[in-house]
Amino acid sequence: MSHRLITPELVGLGVEDPGDKHAVIARLADMVSAAGRADRDGLEAAFEEREAQFATGMPGGIAIPHCRTAAVREASLALLRLSTPVDFGAGDGPADLVIGIAAPDESGSEHMKLLAKLSRALVKADFVAALRGASTPQEAADLVLGVVQPPATAPAAPPAARQGDRPVILAVTSCPTGIAHTYMAAEAIEQAGAERGAEIHTETQGSGGITPFPQEVIDRADALIVSADVNITGRGRFAGLPVIESDTNTAISDAPALVDRALAAIADPSAPRVAASRSGDASAAEGAGASGAHLGWGRRIQQAVMTGVSYMIPFVAAGGLLTALGFLVGGYDVAFVSQDVALKYSLWNLPEAQSYVSNGATLITDHAGLSLYLGAVFNALGGWGMGFLVAALSGYIAFGLAGRPGIAPGFIGGALSVAIGAGFIGGLVTGILCGLIAMWLASLGAPRWLSGLMPVAIIPLVTTLVVGSLMLMLLGRPLAAVMTGLQSWLTGMTGSSAILLGIVLGLMMCFDLGGPVNKAAYLFATAGLSSATDASYQIMAAVMAAGMVPPLAMALSTALRPRLYTSAERQNGTAAWLLGASFISEGAIPFAASDPLRVIPSMMAGGAVTGAMSMALHVGSKAPHGGIFVFFAVDPIWGFLLSIVAGMIVSALLVTLLKAAARRKAAGAAEPAGAPTAV
Structure with a gap:
């Protein structure tokens, strides 16, 4: 880069009354725009979008907002030294040094390299002290340029041999x-x-x-x-x-x-x-899985379960949506004949209406010909996909603990859980057991001549043998009894018990917006779909409807009272309409991250209303994802929509009222005594 990344006009020293971090970001965008290097609104929106993803505050009173966007015409750095520190999300307190990095779209990873150089320099106490002590914008700009655009030097020498006894x-x-x-x-x-x-x-x-x-x-x-x-x-x-x-x-x-x-x-x-071999076949440290030895056992197992859930979701989504499409095309009775039709017929040999037995009566499918055949194909594919649900959960929980050596035993354990009726509860147990046993075996430190066989043969063999034997001889039947009892309880739920479950699920879905609590509720719902009961479909509907509320509510709030939100938040609110309609709860995370004490309780209130109404109206969903776009798999659709709208209105009104009250309180605190109140 031949141009100077930072010039004195891009430096502000001793900035008084900077406001919150959004005001600081706006001032950075103003500086870069005034220098003719970027479109101001586009740059501010890009800064805010990046800030919403992950806080840019660093230890030591430093913040590094950054972005790469087409709104930037020339890569630039802007520096603000604040008289009053501003919170940018660092754990040790607010920041008084703020350096913004604005990179054009075509810069690729160039702004990441700038960040790397800046980040390394900002750990050095003498550099930070020099920035805080700079008396002129030119001096501050020269200091920053000295680390991000230093004079050309000779290439670094290759690593030298060990010098003396230095470790x-x-x-x-x-x-x-x-x-x-x-x-x-x-x-x-x-x-x-x-x-x-x-x-x-x-x-x-x-x-x-x-x-x-x-x-x-x-x-x-x-x-x-x-x-x-x-x-x-x-x-x-x-x-x-x-x-x-x-x-x-x-x-x-x-x-x-x-x-x-x-x-x-x-x-x-x-x-x-x-403990892994140098060939890289496994990668676990003794006494620690992939999560790291600094974590406690509870936290490591929790992370492994979340890994299993995240890898399981594509199986659920593909299988569930294909099943729902099968119902849409072939009718709801296609489930009784799907495998036979899919395997026995073809596009050039289309089936007639098929007979099937339900509750002792012989019935005929409503569809025939191409619609029945395509519906049967979709439904059969969805069923086979859902059949992997528990195995994938178990296998990837084991993977989260032990790496690749845990996958095969975990999958086998999950399949065994399904075979003996232990369901997803058995899959959780087998996944954790397989992961712990495989991790322990990997830590034994086999001789080098045996280490190559450990992850591909010995660890999977021994782990499968141990966990499989435990499930068949000791654990399987008790876990199957627990699963049967759970299904019986869910099937028999009516009235207040069903509504209470809906409230709990709604609160969980809106508590952390895609985090562990949200994922636990989603796992409970999706894992139950494999039982194909009315109760499991109702739980899935309540979970999906409640998960749609937060982004929709924030979108509505930004539309009702746009002055309560920054320009970036208003843009996020526009996008949140589609995210909420698609059942992507994470669409509300930018709002929750910037104002958790007002946003999260409001979202939970609306989620509880939606979950309760959905269960009270007996809404069922055969699809695990998709929001309103899988309307054909939701019954009754009017109850689904009514539940969502009610929760959305409750959350939107609450968060709007809380934010408006906070704005009035802040304005009152800032108003000098005796000053007239603005109307």
Whole structure:
């Protein structure tokens, strides 16, 4: 880049009364636009959209709002030093240094590279102190340019051989978005290692790309630090190394302690070690699954269950929607004949109306010919897809704990759960057992000649044998009895008990908008679809209807009182109409993230109303997803729509009233004593 990324006109020092973070972002957009480098409204909207995805506040009173958008004509940095710090979501408090990165669409990952350079520099106390002490905009701009556009230097030399007895420590860092925390954690570890005389090498698995450790560096390593909030790739490269694990915030705030632990682990024969073979066939550390050793067992199992749910959802969506399409095309009685028709007939040999037996009576299908054949094909495909539901849940729970060696035993355990009638409860149990046993076997440290067989043969064999035997001999029948009792209870639900369940499910769906509680309610509903009972369809309808309420309610609120929301929030509100109609609860997350104390309780109130009404009206859905676009699988559709509209209105009115009250309170607090009140 030949142009200067930041100039004095893009720097504001000692900014008075900056307002909230939205006002600060607006001021950044004003500066870049005034310099002729971007369209102001488009840049502000892009900043806000990125901020809604993940807070850009960093430890130490720093924030780095950033975006890549077609509204930017020339890559730019803008710096504000605030007289009153503003909350940007950092755990240690508000920020007084705000650096905005605006990159054009065609820049690819260029703005990520800028972020990496900035993030590393902002860990250095002398650089931050210099920014806070800069007396002129020119001085501040030169400081920033010095780290993001330094003068050309000679290429770095290849890794040198070990110098003396200096320990060699590798560090891998990664955060959910792969941006600032990733690079700040790496820089903090490097600084702490240098202070302790260690040779530190870092691999940042971020959005700016990954440069893997050279093999010669791995061969010389004495210990590994994994500072990550997500699973890292290529863990098997580090087989046998002592490993210390943490999240990125720990590395940023207390990197010296991590390095001290890594140094201590080098001389500790009992320290946790990466147990996978160097071929990368598995990647679990001793005593830790993919989630990392810094997490407790409860949290690790919870993450594994969420992994299973996330991988299961495509099976549910494909199977459920195909089943619903089968009903739409072939009629609701197609389920009785779908497999026979799909396997025995073809497009050039279309079926006549088919007879089937229901409740002891012999009946004839309403459809025949092409509609019956296509409906049977769709319905049969959906049924076969739904047949994998429990197996996928179990298999990917095991995968979440033990990596690839857990998949096969988990799938087999899930299939066995279905065969013995234990259903999704059995699938949860087999998935967790398979994951724990496979993870323990991987940690045993097999000799090198056997390590290649462990993940592909020995671990799946032994785990399947142990869990399968436990299910058949001990656990299967009790779990099947629990599942039968649950189904009987759901089938017999009427009146107040059904309404109470609808309220609970509605509250869960709107509590964290796609998080663990929301996913638990969704798992309960989708897993029950395999039983194909009226009760299971009603639970699915209540869950889907309640999950549609938050984005629709926020869309309605932004339409009713647009002045309560920023321009970016109003744009999000427009998009939320479609997201809500499609049953994508996450459409309300930007609003909940910026104002959780008012948004979340309001959404929960509306979700409870919707869940209760849906159950009271006996609304059923044979489709697990799709919102109003699977109207053909919902019965009665009027009850479904009425329940959603009622909950949407309740939530929209509540959140609007709460936000308006907060706005009046803030205006009153800011009004000087005795000043006239604006009308």
